[in-house]
Each structure stands twice: as C-alpha cells, then as structure tokens.
Amino acid sequence: MSSDEHAMLELYVLDAVDEMERRRFDKHLRACSTCRQQRDSMREVLADLSRMVAMPAPPQLREASSRDGPIDAAARQYCAG
C-alpha cells in the first residue's frame, strides 16, 4: 500500500474521486483494514453532519442569533463611554 492511497480516503468518502480512482481505492480497501475503519467512521460523521444540517435550528438558538451578542453590546458601551 502507498500513502497516496491513504490520502485519497477523504476524497473517496466525499465521493470526489473519478471512476478509476474509486476502483483503485476499492481495491485498496479490500486489503487495508485501517482504511476500512476510517472510511466507516468518516461516513458516520458525515451522516451525523447531514442530519444536523437537515434539522431546523432550535428556537432558542435562532433567538440568540437575532439579538445583539454580548460582544456587540460591550463594544457599543465602550464607544459611547
């Protein structure tokens, strides 16, 4: 195995490889348990991320982002004083 193939893992999981690279990496995956494990955990992370993106923001978070943050308020006070 070469380190080139290990570097391709992220691209492979993100589906950013072409057909030839995918086949090459598939072959590497069959031989390399390290990459298989990393691929599985990366896919879990990606699945979590896409669930988070698909979920609407909780109401308290939306409210907080529409209000002035504590830094803004402090900056205004500093400027006014």
Ligand SMILES: [Zn+2]
């Ligand atoms: Zn590997």
